Every structure is written in C-alpha cells, then in structure tokens.
Amino acid sequence: MDRVLVDMDEVIADTTAAMRNWYQSQYGGDIDYKMMLSGKSLIMGFPPEHQARVRQQLFEPGFFRHLPVMEDSQDVLEEMNRKYEIYIVSQATEFPNSLKEKYDWLMENFPFFTWHQLVLCGDKKLMTADFMIDDHARHLEHFKGKPYLFTAGHNLDEHRFDRLDSWKDVANKFL
C-alpha cells in the first residue's frame, strides 16, 4: 500500500475560518488575503497592530479543539483509508496546548483513523512516504516522494508543486 502523509491545519481543518471568525468577534475586521499571500502565513493577513494577539490565539487552550472540518475531507479520507496507508502529520509541537486537542479533534471527526495514524511533530523532514499533501511549501521542499500543494490563501503564488484545490480534487487524483 502506498503511504500518504496528510497535513491537518488548512488541509483537513479550516484554521483560517476559525481564526477569521474569532478576529471578527474580537475586532470586527476581516482578513486581507493579499497581505496573507505576501507574508506566506495566515497571521500576516491581519492588521499589523493585531498580529501578535492573533498569533497568541494559537497558544490558547481550546483553539484547535473545535476547528471546522474541511469540506469533503471526511468522506474522501474514509475511502482513501481503505486503499492507502494514511498518516495525519501536523507540525504541532510549537503549540503545546494543541497536542491533545488535535488528537481529540481527529478522533471525533475522523473516527475511522486510529492513534497509530497521527504524528504531532516539530519537523516533517524526518517522515518518508510515497505522497504528501500539505499547504506549506516548506514541508514539501525536502520531501522525497511526490508532493502535492493543497491550495490555501497564503500559497496562491507558489508554483513549484502540483496542486490540489479541494478534497474533490484529492478524490480525483487518489481514488
């Protein structure tokens, strides 16, 4: 079975939507997608004077526990899980409070996965697999298998990798 590494934030979990909702409730403003793009990060899409507070939100207990699930990701991954060796790999150790929350979130929303299939790490360059699906070019750059960039607001100007724009797109490629 081919092994596929699948990222969490902005691939199966809609971290941008959650942050945008939180920001609107706190400050009433919205994301500037052009700024996010030039900064290659979600946080850079918010006004400079609020970026430290936005970043702080990633460390708050609870933030990662209730993220919305990306459309179609559950159905597609449930089917892929029968045909591939799937691992959900998140660079999560930067945010210690996210660790158990990411486990709980995955088990609740993707109950067909087991604890064997989750990796919470500080660096993805250790992992080997046949395919990797990630929204960050920095994780794909050193990957030895076939990399796919999952489209996100911050990566629209990245042209080095084949793209997957949605989970329907993933299904077309992998199923």
Next chain:
Amino acid sequence: MDRVLVDMDEVIADTTAAMRNWYQSQYGGDIDYKMMLSGKSLIMGFPPEHQARVRQQLFEPGFFRHLPVMEDSQDVLEEMNRKYEIYIVSQATEFPNSLKEKYDWLMENFPFFTWHQLVLCGDKKLMTADFMIDDHARHLEHFKGKPYLFTAGHNLDEHRFDRLDSWKDVANKFL
C-alpha cells in the same frame, strides 16, 4: 550532521521506576522482572490481577509529567546536541494525556532542545535517520539506519541489535 532518533520512555525517562513506585504505594508489592521479560512489556511485570489497573495508570493525567530522568542522559544529550541532529521520538498518541506532559517534561529537563526536535507519534516506521536508540525491538526492526537497543528490564533476552546499557555507554559510542 548525522541524525539520531532517541526514544523517551525507558531511555531518557525512567517510566519503570515511576510505575514501580506508584504500584508499591497502591498495592505494596513489587515488579517481577522475570515476568516483565517474558511479556516483553513493563506491564507484564506486575501481578496479572493488577495489570489492567497498571495499564490504566498510563492514561491518567499527570503520570508522564513527573517521570525521573535517566542517569547521565541530560549531560550526554546536551553534548550530542552540538554534534548531531537529535530528535526525541515517542510513540505517545496511544496515551492522549501524555502528549502535552511529554512536551512539558522535555522542555523542563532538557531545556537545550527546542519544540522542533520533538516527535509524538503513533508509528516510528515513518522516520528516517542515521541512528536510532530505543528500548523496543519493534521500533528498531524496520529502521533503515543503524539501530541500537537501549537496555531495559523487558528486553534483556533480545539479541538482534547492538546494545547501549547506559548513557555512559551512549557517550562512549557517540562522543
């Protein structure tokens, strides 16, 4: 720089000592090292009628937060950290409450490591490196680099791998 994967439980953290102390305080008995050996697991060293409760202890909040540090591991790893690319890799997702506790424990006791150097996973077979130090043969079996078995009560009859009996032994080999 060569990359070295180092396990946590029973390699840098004395999980056996903590469990033994807890067991003695609860039941007044002791580990049977011969049973542990035949079962290839820490838990099998306790009387059969208490094994379910012993295993439950691994899921309790707090258990992994205050494990004793293995002798000499701090000094040796601090020096190795200058000469090797070190990752601390723990098959921790089986025990969700351990995730943040393992992060906090590592940062407190090995403050020269950063969050980039920790991997909490469900399966170590994804990881590539030049060397791996682990007390479980199951993690070493499929490793493509050079495996070292770190001696623990449960692995004394395992003869397939070169052994490291202590952190002094690790220093002699790696420094």
